[in-house]
Amino acid sequence: MKKILVINTGGTFNKVYNPLTGNLDIDKKGKALKEIQNLWLNTFKIINIIGKDSIDMDKQDRAKILSVIQENSETRVIVIHGTDTMDKTANYLAKAKLNKKIVLTGAMVPYSINPTEATANFSSAYGYILGINQKGVHISMNGRIKNHKRVIKNKEKGYFENTK
Amino acid sequence: MKKILVINTGGTFNKVYNPLTGNLDIDKKGKALKEIQNLWLNTFKIINIIGKDSIDMDKQDRAKILSVIQENSETRVIVIHGTDTMDKTANYLAKAKLNKKIVLTGAMVPYSINPTEATANFSSAYGYILGINQKGVHISMNGRIKNHKRVIKNKEKGYFENTK
Amino acid sequence: MKKILVINTGGTFNKVYNPLTGNLDIDKKGKALKEIQNLWLNTFKIINIIGKDSIDMDKQDRAKILSVIQENSETRVIVIHGTDTMDKTANYLAKAKLNKKIVLTGAMVPYSINPTEATANFSSAYGYILGINQKGVHISMNGRIKNHKRVIKNKEKGYFENTK
Amino acid sequence: MKKILVINTGGTFNKVYNPLTGNLDIDKKGKALKEIQNLWLNTFKIINIIGKDSIDMDKQDRAKILSVIQENSETRVIVIHGTDTMDKTANYLAKAKLNKKIVLTGAMVPYSINPTEATANFSSAYGYILGINQKGVHISMNGRIKNHKRVIKNKEKGYFENTK
Numbered sequence: 001m002k003k004i005l006v007i008n009t010g011g012t013f014n015k016v017y018n019p020l021t022g023n024l025d026i027d028k029k030g031k032a033l034k035e036i037q038n039l040w041l042n043t044f045k046i047i048n049i050i051g052k053d054s055i056d057m058d059k060q061d062r063a064k065i066l067s068v069i070q071e072n073s074e075t076r077v078i079v080i081h082g083t084d085t086m087d088k089t090a091n092y093l094a095k096a097k098l099n100k101k102i103v104l105t106g107a108m109v110p111y112s113i114n115p116t117e118a119t120a121n122f123s124s125a126y127g128y129i130l131g132i133n134q135k136g137v138h139i140s141m142n143g144r145i146k147n148h149k150r151v152i153k154n155k156e157k158g159y160f161e162n163t164k
Numbered sequence: 165m166k167k168i169l170v171i172n173t174g175g176t177f178n179k180v181y182n183p184l185t186g187n188l189d190i191d192k193k194g195k196a197l198k199e200i201q202n203l204w205l206n207t208f209k210i211i212n213i214i215g216k217d218s219i220d221m222d223k224q225d226r227a228k229i230l231s232v233i234q235e236n237s238e239t240r241v242i243v244i245h246g247t248d249t250m251d252k253t254a255n256y257l258a259k260a261k262l263n264k265k266i267v268l269t270g271a272m273v274p275y276s277i278n279p280t281e282a283t284a285n286f287s288s289a290y291g292y293i294l295g296i297n298q299k300g301v302h303i304s305m306n307g308r309i310k311n312h313k314r315v316i317k318n319k320e321k322g323y324f325e326n327t328k
Numbered sequence: 329m330k331k332i333l334v335i336n337t338g339g340t341f342n343k344v345y346n347p348l349t350g351n352l353d354i355d356k357k358g359k360a361l362k363e364i365q366n367l368w369l370n371t372f373k374i375i376n377i378i379g380k381d382s383i384d385m386d387k388q389d390r391a392k393i394l395s396v397i398q399e400n401s402e403t404r405v406i407v408i409h410g411t412d413t414m415d416k417t418a419n420y421l422a423k424a425k426l427n428k429k430i431v432l433t434g435a436m437v438p439y440s441i442n443p444t445e446a447t448a449n450f451s452s453a454y455g456y457i458l459g460i461n462q463k464g465v466h467i468s469m470n471g472r473i474k475n476h477k478r479v480i481k482n483k484e485k486g487y488f489e490n491t492k
Numbered sequence: 493m494k495k496i497l498v499i500n501t502g503g504t505f506n507k508v509y510n511p512l513t514g515n516l517d518i519d520k521k522g523k524a525l526k527e528i529q530n531l532w533l534n535t536f537k538i539i540n541i542i543g544k545d546s547i548d549m550d551k552q553d554r555a556k557i558l559s560v561i562q563e564n565s566e567t568r569v570i571v572i573h574g575t576d577t578m579d580k581t582a583n584y585l586a587k588a589k590l591n592k593k594i595v596l597t598g599a600m601v602p603y604s605i606n607p608t609e610a611t612a613n614f615s616s617a618y619g620y621i622l623g624i625n626q627k628g629v630h631i632s633m634n635g636r637i638k639n640h641k642r643v644i645k646n647k648e649k650g651y652f653e654n655t656k
Contacts, residue, residue, distance in 0.1 A: 444532065
């Protein structure tokens with residue numbers, strides 16, 4: 001069976017501390033995801049694109065994500081994405097009505113600072129995509145994994161929750 | 165919807181370094197799992213039992229796991245278990261033909277030493293159990309998640325793989 | 329013999345990730361230093377003051393550090409301080425010509441992100457202050473430990489080095 | 493000025509988890525010390541020898557440590573050593589009455605499991621050796637840094653303390 005495709009677009013998941021500036025920069029080489037792959041198992045294929053905070057993503061970035069999904073033959077796709085506009089990209093991808101299983105995920109805390117939450121979000125997305133039958137666009141954050149319309153960020157609490 | 169039940173039985177997942185003896189002891193209070201719960205989200209219920217390496221588990225221990233599954237009403241159950249006899253316990257639970265979704269998982273490296281693999285195994289089990297329709301007993305280790313008969317430990321390589 | 333006094337004024341050493349804002353905030357409770365104390369040994373007394381990046385410190389802040397040193401009877405004092413104006417505070421304290429051994433230290437990487445450099449800077453300051461006879465103001469950063477005028481930050485390379 | 497010489501002989505400081513056996517093995521390549529060097533600064537020269545738990549060290553091992561100290565011209569030497577017979581090796585080296593500053597150090601917890609205590613022990617030894625004038629053999633463990641006869645392991649409490 002084909003590997004799962006992981007499209008890594010940036011976001012908090014990939015941030016690393018830069019001692020020269022004191023800022024958290026997005027690692028465009030996706031070292032965090034490669035570390036999960038190395039410490040776990042090589043059961044997914046990684047494509048790194050964009051490398052942005054999701055708040056800075058524009059129409060072209062979303063079109064890019066869609067085209068990478070379409071150009072690759074894998075039917076199970078995880079998209080690592082910033083949390084601020086994860087819902088917007090999910091909506092955009094859902095409108096394309098692809099015949100694929102897609103799960104968006106990310107992190108509230110960079111993997112490089114504390115690997116637990118980022119690993120849990122990614123790995124639960126991975127398990128979910130192996131388990132489900134239904135095609136469509138889903139979100140997996142903080143243990144909430146459902147159709148993308150039913151999982152939203154609570155900006156005050158700092159985690160994702162189910163819609164009522 | 166009911167939370168997922170996590171039965172934590174010990175194994176490498178829960179080992180912590182003891183500076184007085186230089187040994188790795190099993191933490192029977194399940195601090196590792198509680199840390200995942202705190203850093204992620206409180207979407208599962210934990211019961212700590214047994215607290216053994218799976219090589220030391222006997223018939224009574226397996227009967228205990230079965231009875232805890234039966235006594236609790238949750239229909240989705242993750243069992244954290246040592247890796248050496250995970251297959252044996254899975255077989256034992258499968259024979260009971262429970263009308264529940266059960267996934268066994270564990271770790272090759274203690275969470276306290278490096279949290280990534282343990283978190284990935286647990287969280288992919290969690291995602292899988294949310295995604296699947298079929299009842300039965302499954303194993304989730306190192307990105308391999310299938311019916312328990314199709315995932316086995318490769319003791320020379322140090323990870324689990326699919327049977328042919 | 330009296331404990332060493334550690335005055336913790338903030339800086340990168342104490343920064344922690346805030347998932348709600350995505351920023352690195354200064355932890356004014358000094359959790360990092362307490363963790364070193366707990367994992368190592370309780371051989372120093374901690375006073376937390378100011379809680380600022382050193383670039384934001386003003387004359388009053390420096391006067392505050394000086395007064396805390398003067399008010400406490402310990403003759404061996406470590407000051408944890410941001411790196412940008414560590415030299416300025418060192419100069420200010422040197423002018424007071426106190427009859428004490430003073431070492432300023434800090435970190436280029438927050439303890440909460442990677443504990444090694446912060447712990448190394450602090451602990452080498454600690455060892456140095458136990459070893460030296462001479463009174464005066466010193467800086468301990470990145471393995472360079474000397475009179476404060478002979479250790480300076482190289483902002484391009486991201487570490488401290490000796491003056492020629 | 494010459495770098496400090498660090499002779500890395502093994503012990504808990506250098507232990508790493510082996511997923512194939514479940515044991516903690518001594519890393520003879522000294523990856524922990526190299527990591528401190530890389531994250532801190534390249535101000536010391538490393539020689540890896542022996543690679544044993546100190547409880548397994550024999551007369552030949554101690555003779556080897558002595559000969560490496562004698563063969564190298566550095567007058568400031570840190571010896572990373574297991575904790576169980578650190579006092580014995582210190583005594584042995586003291587009898588040689590070398591005209592050098594020697595500090596023995598090690599760890600109660602492996603660097604690979606939690607870097608803080610190992611880094612603190614090593615770095616305080618480093619700072620101490622830069623600060624002191626007196627030649628002789630010292631021990632630096634858990635914030636206690638003195639002549640080797642005045643710092644001993646408390647096996648029940650799991651840390652080193654001063655003799656009365």
